[in-house]
Structures are given as structure tokens and as C-alpha cells.
Amino acid sequence: EAGVTQFPSHSVIEKGQTVTLRCDPISGHDNLYWYRRVMGKEIKFLLHFVKESKQDESGMPNNRFLAERTGGTYSTLKVQPAELEDSGVYFCASSQNYEETQYFGPGTRLLVL
């Protein structure tokens, strides 16, 4: 069974540009989560989907971040326009039920110059 996959693995963009990160959860997992780790800090929650619905988006830093999960399968996280402080590693995780183990993807390393 394939694990959680994320694309791209790395992205280097200039300040003001747009970047879209993609996450493919494990097949059948209704719960999908986005997290990020900025330099030197702990991993922080961004948002949680249950199927195509946003269950909790309280961790989204501002309105430059837009997450979608059309059809309840893969999810995208768009940053527009990107700022320097958006640099970090963006992780996606999925689980079948909320209380169960979350399986993390390898992360997308974003560098905004």
C-alpha cells in the first residue's frame, strides 16, 4: 500500500510568487492534515479536512494560504503571494479516523527568496 505522497519535494521561489503544494493521502483515509515547520521551530498544525470539508483551519497563518480538497481525495495548499517567512517544511498527514495513527508524508521543503 502506498503511503502519503507529497509534491514537489522541494520548491524555491521568489517573494511574491505563487506556489501550490500537493498531498495524496493513503487511499481510503478521510482525514487529511497539513502541518508546517519553519526554521528552528516546532511543527505546527495548519488545518484538518474530513473528506472534502474543512474540519478545523484555525492554524492557517493568514489569507495568503488556501487549502482545498476537492472530491475528498488529494489536497492542495496554495500560498499566494509567498513571503520570506513562509519558508519551511510543509507536511501532510492522513488517517482513517481522527483518533487513529496519522501517517505523514515526506514533506515539501519551501524556500522563498
Next chain:
Amino acid sequence: KNQVEQSPQSLIILEGKNCTLQCNYTVSPFSNLRWYKQDTGRGPVSLTIMTFSENTKSNGRYTATLDADTKQSSLHITASQLSDSASYICVVSGLVRKSTFGDGTTLTVKP
């Protein structure tokens, strides 16, 4: 403010030795506590997950304990191996479902 504090920040041990990592949290109300292992350049991998009613859970050489009264957890690693070198992250979730991550403990196992 919900917080998760881990100690020590880093730890170096010799192969074959045991070690214990600590996690203190202030998240309330409490739903579950998870320990993850994160290898460099990879995503975290779940080791254990414990709910309020559980006070110990094992996964091979990893044993996690939870004291919900004192809001403390520990992760004990037995007979360490070189492959145990990684960052170990404690994550606490409250009833509102948002997870709070600790900074992690970086473990280095030397031959």
C-alpha cells in the same frame, strides 16, 4: 496557551544502552498523546498513541508511559541501536482536535 515541552533537547548514548525521553504538556482538555520518530529529511513516523485511560503502551523496544494527572509522558528506548538516531517528537491533541507538537529530542546513538 497549550504547550508541549520536551527534555532533554538532545541526547547522546552508546549503542545497546537504554534511554528515557520526557514530555510535559499543558493541553487541556486532553484527547490523546502520540510519540513520533522523525529521521532526517523524512516525515514523522508514529510510534505510540495513548488516550486518557491508557498509562503505558509498547511498540517493540519503545515503551511510552502517560500520567494524565501530572500531564507527563515518557518514551523509554531499550537496547538502543544505531538506527534509533533520530528526532523524537511528542504530540498532544485536545478535544478540539488541534495537535500541539513539542520541539523534539534529538537522539544520537554512537557505536
